[in-house]
Amino acid sequence: MDDDLSQHYQGSPELLMFxxxxxxxxxxxxxVLSGTLExxxxxxxxxxxxxxxxxxxxxxxSDAQSDEPQYLQLGQMLYQTRRLNDSLIxxxxxxxxxxxxxxxxxxxxxxxxxxxxxxxxQARILLQSRGITFATDFAPxxxxxxxxxxxxxxLVHAINNAIRYTRDRIVLSVRVDGEHLxxxxxxxxxxxxxAMLGAGANAGNATRAARGAAVNFSNNxxxxxxxxxxxxxxxxxxxxxxGSIALENGGVLGGGCFILRLP
Amino acid sequence: MTTIxxxxxxxxxxxxxxxxxxxxxxxxxLLRESLRNLGAKHIDQAASGxxxxxxxxxxxxxxxxxxxxxxxxxxGQQVLEEARLRNLVLPSSVWLMVSAEKSVESVMxxxxxxxxxxxxxxxxxxxxxxxxxxxxLKKQIFREIDQAYADKDYLRAARLCEQQIxxxxxxxxxxxxxxxxxxxxxxxxxxxRAVYLKVLEERDYNWARCGLAKILMHDGExxxxxxxxxxxxxxxxxxxxxxxxxxxxxxxxxxxxxxFDVLQKAAKLSPNSVPRQRTLGQTALKLDNIPVAEKAFRxxxxxxxxxxxxxxxxxxxxxxxxxxxxxxxxxxRLLNAAVHQFGGDHVTLRAKITEGLVYHETGDFRRARKAGxxxxxxxAEENRQRPDTATCLDMATLxxxxxxxxxxxxxxxxxARNNHDNVPLMDEVQKIFDKARMGDEGVELIRSSRKEAxxxxxxxxxxxKSDRLGxxxxxxxVARHALPxxxxxxxxxxxxxxxxxxxxxxxRELADExxxxxxxxxxxVPGQPRFAQLMEQLAMLAPVSGVVAAAAASxxxxxxxxxxxx
Numbered sequence: 127m128d129d130d131l132s133q134h135y136q137g138s139p140e141l142l143m144f145x146x147x148x149x150x151x152x153x154x155x156x157x158v159l160s161g162t163l164e165x166x167x168x169x170x171x172x173x174x175x176x177x178x179x180x181x182x183x184x185x186x187x188s189d190a191q192s193d194e195p196q197y198l199q200l201g202q203m204l205y206q207t208r209r210l211n212d213s214l215i216x217x218x219x220x221x222x223x224x225x226x227x228x229x230x231x232x233x234x235x236x237x238x239x240x241x242x243x244x245x246x247x248q249a250r251i252l253l254q255s256r257g258i259t260f261a262t263d264f265a266p267x268x269x270x271x272x273x274x275x276x277x278x279x280x281l282v283h284a285i286n287n288a289i290r291y292t293r294d295r296i297v298l299s300v301r302v303d304g305e306h307l308x309x310x311x312x313x314x315x316x317x318x319x320x321a322m323l324g325a326g327a328n329a330g331n332a333t334r335a336a337r338g339a340a341v342n343f344s345n346n347x348x349x350x351x352x353x354x355x356x357x358x359x360x361x362x363x364x365x366x367x368x369g370s371i372a373l374e375n376g377g378v379l380g381g382g383c384f385i386l387r388l389p
Numbered sequence: 390m391t392t393i394x395x396x397x398x399x400x401x402x403x404x405x406x407x408x409x410x411x412x413x414x415x416x417x418x419l420l421r422e423s424l425r426n427l428g429a430k431h432i433d434q435a436a437s438g439x440x441x442x443x444x445x446x447x448x449x450x451x452x453x454x455x456x457x458x459x460x461x462x463x464x465g466q467q468v469l470e471e472a473r474l475r476n477l478v479l480p481s482s483v484w485l486m487v488s489a490e491k492s493v494e495s496v497m498x499x500x501x502x503x504x505x506x507x508x509x510x511x512x513x514x515x516x517x518x519x520x521x522x523x524x525x526l527k528k529q530i531f532r533e534i535d536q537a538y539a540d541k542d543y544l545r546a547a548r549l550c551e552q553q554i555x556x557x558x559x560x561x562x563x564x565x566x567x568x569x570x571x572x573x574x575x576x577x578x579x580x581x582r583a584v585y586l587k588v589l590e591e592r593d594y595n596w597a598r599c600g601l602a603k604i605l606m607h608d609g610e611x612x613x614x615x616x617x618x619x620x621x622x623x624x625x626x627x628x629x630x631x632x633x634x635x636x637x638x639x640x641x642x643x644x645x646x647x648x649f650d651v652l653q654k655a656a657k658l659s660p661n662s663v664p665r666q667r668t669l670g671q672t673a674l675k676l677d678n679i680p681v682a683e684k685a686f687r688x689x690x691x692x693x694x695x696x697x698x699x700x701x702x703x704x705x706x707x708x709x710x711x712x713x714x715x716x717x718x719x720x721x722r723l724l725n726a727a728v729h730q731f732g733g734d735h736v737t738l739r740a741k742i743t744e745g746l747v748y749h750e751t752g753d754f755r756r757a758r759k760a761g762x763x764x765x766x767x768x769a770e771e772n773r774q775r776p777d778t779a780t781c782l783d784m785a786t787l788x789x790x791x792x793x794x795x796x797x798x799x800x801x802x803x804x805a806r807n808n809h810d811n812v813p814l815m816d817e818v819q820k821i822f823d824k825a826r827m828g829d830e831g832v833e834l835i836r837s838s839r840k841e842a843x844x845x846x847x848x849x850x851x852x853x854k855s856d857r858l859g860x861x862x863x864x865x866x867v868a869r870h871a872l873p874x875x876x877x878x879x880x881x882x883x884x885x886x887x888x889x890x891x892x893x894x895x896x897r898e899l900a901d902e903x904x905x906x907x908x909x910x911x912x913x914v915p916g917q918p919r920f921a922q923l924m925e926q927l928a929m930l931a932p933v934s935g936v937v938a939a940a941a942a943s944x945x946x947x948x949x950x951x952x953x954x955x
Contacts, residue, residue, distance in 0.1 A: 146458075150458045152489075153510045153511070154415065154489070155415075156511060158413075158416065158419055160511050161423070161511060161512075162419070165422060211511060215490075218491075230491050230627055233592070235562050237559050240519050240523065247515010247518070269558055269559050271592055275491055364592060
């Protein structure tokens with residue numbers, strides 16, 4: 127442990143400072159980019175927004191929005207910006223060795239309602255701009271212990287991923303299942319390809335042997351996100367039980383389901 | 390949960406005053422836009438820490454959004470610390486620290502000045518609103534507890550925590566943590582221990598493991614404590630409090646080399662702590678590692694510049710370092726600087742002791758003796774207050790070493806009178822007599838000094854028991870004057886004053902006198918159960934609960950310096 131520590135710090139302090147300030151700059155740029163896009167989208171022509179409410183059928187939405195190619199393009203830009211941000215968050219966490227004692231892991235009790243509110247707040251404009259109906263389902267007075275930033279990161283990433291594959295609906299549901307908190311992001315798209323289902327299961331095992339499967343994740347575009355999510359899940363532990371992730375098809379909407387379970 | 394929902398509805402974020410501190414103009418605009426969407430009308434902005442401080446000095450903001458990384462100059466943490474030290478933020482205001490990534494500081498456990506929340510970019514309105522509501526609600530829950538804490542009515546504060554737990558399950562863990570802290574302050578380590586154990590049944594919180602280990606360490610189970618601190622560090626490499634405590638555990642076992650290693654690591658992880666650099670410097674000095682001692686004391690002086698923790702110890706330590714390097718001139722210059730900057734009889738006295746030590750260590754026995762003579766002259770002045778016990782012991786040791794006799798004997802008798810029932814300390818005093826080849830005389834001197842104190846105390850108790858409270862109060866004033874640092878006499882004195890108040894009803898002068906005595910005893914021996922009990926009795930007598938104690942406490946601190954936190 128002590129050797130680790132000295133290596134960590136004696137490595138190259140200048141490089142560390144340089145990286146830190148670069149990360150700071152990149153985060154600022156992405157913040158401004160995604161913030162500006164959100165404000166533009168929120169102020170976009172009433173026609174586009176009027177069609178967006180949840181009650182409107184999917185066909186009507188796409189009709190209304192095709193009248194507004196700029197609106198759609200802004201939505202696409204926001205989506206890509208969010209993907210960039212996700213990847214940056216994940217790379218940073220992995221660089222800081224999420225899952226190891228050096229990571230500033232901070233699990234404290236949180237209200238599930240506040241968690242859902244924050245995830246929803248981050249995804250709202252993007253979902254609207256893509257004409258996707260978003261629903262949530264949770265026990266408002268539930269309390270669970272977890273690292274808030276990491277879990278928000280995992281869920282927002284799962285939603286961004288679902289945005290790509292869903293037809294027009296996404297559900298975030300949270301429920302207490304015995305000694306676990308189960309968080310599900312489900313969509314009504316075509317579901318995950320069979321190869322991915324295997325990767326998710328491997329990640330979910332979270333045993334040392336299964337961590338070799340991380341190499342397999344990286345063969346597809348979802349690799350980094352899944353690897354990050356599985357590390358976040360594994361880091362949450364309570365009385366010898368660790369968290370896990372899983373990918374399934376089906377669920378309440380019949381499409382892909384991303385499942386995070388926390389002890 | 391209903392209270393939480395209600396609270397959400399009540400907060401009007403639109404009417405609050407906001408300050409945004411960020412060096413990046415794009416972020417400032419973005420945050421302003423987000424705040425406006427929450428209804429905010431009064432928003433000020435600063436592009437640097439310096440500009441932020443200027444605005445903070447002019448306006449009392451309700452919410453401060455401050456970037457951690459502010460480019461050149463101060464970082465967000467330093468802005469926060471300075472604002473709190475200069476009392477530029479109200480206890481009710483919310484400080485959100487904005488950062489690009491999860492900061493290590495957020496999990497260090499014992500950062501002296503934590504913001505109310507950390508928030509990571511990019512900030513969306515939803516997250517901002519959730520965090521603001523959360524902090525506001527938490528401040529509501531803790532408001533009364535914090536007030537009782539500030540009034541040093543620890544028992545009432547602990548009871549308030551207990552009452553809040555069932556209605557606020559989300560904050561149950563924070564409330565238990567606060568309760569344990571209060572129990573330790575109130576001299577109830579058993580109660581605190583039970584709380585930590587209860588929390589640890591739920592989850593392995595590092596603060597609870599550290600808290601438990603600290604209690605074990607104070608109970609003398611040092612090795613067990615050491616293992617627990619090491620386990621916390623193995624689990625979280627940034628939990629700085631565990632490093633500081635582990636170093637102390639090693640010190641207690643006489644393992645100074647190990648303590649030194651741990652302190653060096655802690656100072657690398659978090660270098661901007663005055664007490665940590667001071668301990669590192671003093672430990673290095675003990676081990677004759679002059680380069681490290683020098684670096685630590687210099688750093689300690691630098692960071693102390695704007696800190697409430699600024700300490701004269703760093704100057705004395707640095708002067709000792711100069712002595713070891715045979716740079717007497719610089720050492721004396723530092724001692725003069727210390728006297729000039731900190732002032733007061735106590736500092737002057739300690740500077741003179743250090744001067745004597747520096748000369749003695751460099752073999753200049755003539756000048757060392759001269760310092761000793763000057764010290765003796767200082768002590769002879771009637772109106773001068775004697776310093777704290779540790780300083781008295783140092784001084785007696787030095788004076789014997791340079792060949793003075795009467796003054797150190799007087800000092801050691803003074804210590805014996807003021808600590809007549811502290812057996813380990815009496816052994817220490819005896820050792821100093823032994824070293825000065827005065828063993829037999831020492832035994833007799835300590836015995837008679839202790840008897841003198843016991844007699845004074847007993848006379849007061851006798852008057853009290855026979856219900857002659859007026860006479861008892863007068864006698865205890867005499868006893869206090871003669872033995873200003875005797876814990877038993879001080880507690881009895883306060884007890885008798887309170888008994889009187891219970892008979893006659895509230896009398897402002899007597900209550901103030903009791904508070905002054907209690908503040909003094911809590912400053913010299915913190916964490917005594919009798920202190921907590923007497924403060925509670927006094928608070929119940931006061932017509933306006935708490936206010937009197939708080940005023941007296943701050944008066945005491947203004948006159949005598951900050952009362953140290955354990």
